[in-house]
Amino acid sequence: MMPRTTLSLTAAAHAQLRAHLFPGDGKEAAAVLVCTQVPGPRIRLLVRDVIPVPHDSCTRRTDCSLTWPGSYIEQAIDAAEAENLGIVLLHSHPNGFPAFSTTDDESDREVMPCIFAAIDARHGSAVMLPTGLIFGRIYDRDGGHTSIDLVSVAGDDLHFWWRDDLATGICRPMAFTPDMTCELSRLTAVVIGISGTGSPTAEQLCRLGFGRVIGIDFDHVEHKNLNRILNTTFADAENGSTKVEVFAERANRYRSTPYFEGLAVNMMSRDAVMALAQGDVVFSCVDTHRARMIADRAGATFLLPLIDVGVGIPTRETAHGLAIAEVTGRIDYVYPGGSSLRDRGVYTPESLQAEALAEEDPVAHADRVKAGYIEGLPDQAPAVIALNMRAASAGVLEFIARAYPYRHEPNASYARTKFMLAEAFEEFTHEREFAPKPTRLLASGAAEPLLGLPILGQEDQ
Template sequence: MIPTSTLSITQRTHETLKQHLFPGDGKEAAAVMVCTRVPGKRQRLLVKDIILVPYAACSRRDEISITWPSEFIEQGIDLAQQKGLAIVLIHSHPGGTPDFSVVDDRSDQEIIPCLFAAYGDLHGAAVMLPNGFIFGRLYTPEMHVSAIDLVSVIGTDLRFYWGTNKARSAKRPMAFTSEMTAELSGITAGVIGVSGTGSIVAEQVCRLGFGRVILIEFDTVEHKNLNRILNAIKTDADKGMAKVQVFSDRANQYRDQPYVVPVNANVLSREAVLALAESDVVFSCVDKLRARSVADLLSQSFLLPLLDVGVGISTRNLENGEFAVDEVTGRIDYVHPDGSSLFDRKVYTSAALQAEALLESDPEAHDDQVRRGYIEGMPEQAPAVISLNMRAASACVMEFIARAYPFRQETNDQYARTRFMLAESIEEFTSEAEFPKRQSHHLAQGDAEPLLGLPVLSKEDINE
């Protein structure tokens, strides 16, 4: 079942909290989490800032309770009030008590109403255990309480802490098991692009058992791409059906209840971005740089793990004037909000984005680019590339599995990028440490205006 409330936190922030909340003295410690609220059907909170309560400032700290001054809550209110952010108070249970205590209940009844007296309509409380597991609850101004269904930790590895896990075990399900399938039933995947590579990625996440799959695509089915788009048939091309509708109609027949959500829109639209914001992981299967840049910003703004996949076939001229395949390549980048971005990795550059925009403003030049298709240097309308797409799409989804259900003998930070070159039979990997990293100004900004920092996505621009 898809969780109705989630709390997302970066791995770096999670580690900072854990170090502070468990200093080694066996006593409770506390912090304030200031959280962005994501619009949508489910309540999704993103930890944007944390305020660590100094141990010396506490009037009482022992194994089962903590008392700390209100000034740190006031600091949180100052950070959150202007933008209407939520505050979640978090403390530790050094002894590993896997639920809120009577002391915790009493404390919430005293402190949470004070938060509502200041501002807001949603605040909460959470506990971290020595194993890093976080569980929590949310309050309304009437002090109605509900459990946080899922806490997701987004970093080199992906960790999911479920509120239904009463044992509060941090152990991950084993990869490729029914336990993995059971957990995936509560996770939402977003797929950008449902064409050659994207339809294969979408097919995998559907068959793996993701509880919800959000598809973003604005193009229609054509006869020339029937040889590489899964779930598309000739009748769809005859009618010019939307790719996203065709795929979702067929994939929704796999189960008793619909679970695939089609969004017939360009990813560079407010509708698409806000739909993807409700995901837990995003797969980018596009061939345009601007689309990749949007996925990049989406990952940072909404604390989402991102997997970006691309393929290419280069050619060379032979002496007789004919073409020959020079190389067949695929690239998979795993990006998380605290790591290097696609921009940092030069998957796209500012100059390349401008050049692409100019190219698309010139219909003749754009048509020429479309004619070139997959194979560099050759005008190929219906390239026979489904095998290449499947190779890359499989590697892309496997990369997600390796992050959420680790099975590698090395740490996942060694695999920030995977590239394969089939002509040379080479597969190479680039570690996270090999990429430069800039400080992102978009981290956990959520739907702050302009959306993703792009004026074209702002409410004002849409309304005009």
């Protein structure tokens, strides 16, 4: 079943909490989480701030009980009240007990009404086990609660902890197995751009068994791109069908019930961002800097892992005319709190401005479109499907490696993968080689303006 409720953390927040909640003395410890929320039908809390309760402030700490001062809850309320944020009370079970105890239940019955009296938002409680696994519940004002279906942590590795894991004791699935397929059936992937690299990416995600795949692309099928967009036909080009409409019609035949949802909207729109926010992982398969910028900011805002795919064919002048200099593909894996696409120079303020100006100038825009895949060659129907599929496959495998690790080396070594086919060479860049800049967007959720961009303000709804 697809998760209805999710709690998401950065890898840094999770590591901080684990170190604090398990200091090595075998006794319980506590922290308070201040959470933003993702807009939309799915209830998804994002941990924005962590308030550790000092061990020596607790009046009682044993291996199965804990008493700590309410001043730390008051501190969290002060931090959350102005923005109407949620509060989650988190403590540890060093003995590994995989459920809320009767003492936990009694404590929540006493404390939750006080939190609701101060802030009318979504609040809850949670427990961390020594393995790092977190389970929890979200309360309503009447004292009822709903279990958190999924706790996700995005870092060099991707962690998904499910509520029903507690009852079954299931270990993480192994890559490429039916168990992996079973977990993917509960996750949502978002693909931005259903064209050259996007259609083979989406095709793989559908065949792998993702429970829901959201495709975002406002463009229409044309005759010139039939040679590189999967599942498109001559009739689709004749009819001017949207790329997502065509993909959805074919993909939803793979299963008994529809699961691919296509949105024919521009990425610079609120609708696109709202749809993206419902995902568990985002694949950026676009050819514009501004679309990449939106995906980059959304990953930080909604604590989503992002995989950005790009290809290129630089050329060189020879005595006999234009020749291929290289055939390249680039796959960047970006996690919230790590280096962004902007930090890595994939786009810059200058490139964003130049792109915006070019689109306002018909002549400049036409020149950019003519440039196409191959530098200096205004070919509208390049034969690049083999290159696109190589890059798309590498992007999907990057997700699998993060969620179901199979590499011999740590995933941090593969923040960027770049292949050069002319040289038959592949190079990898470690996350530490990029310098991340702090961002106020991290876990900002539904805060307005959305993604910190006034153009996505509520008035655009």
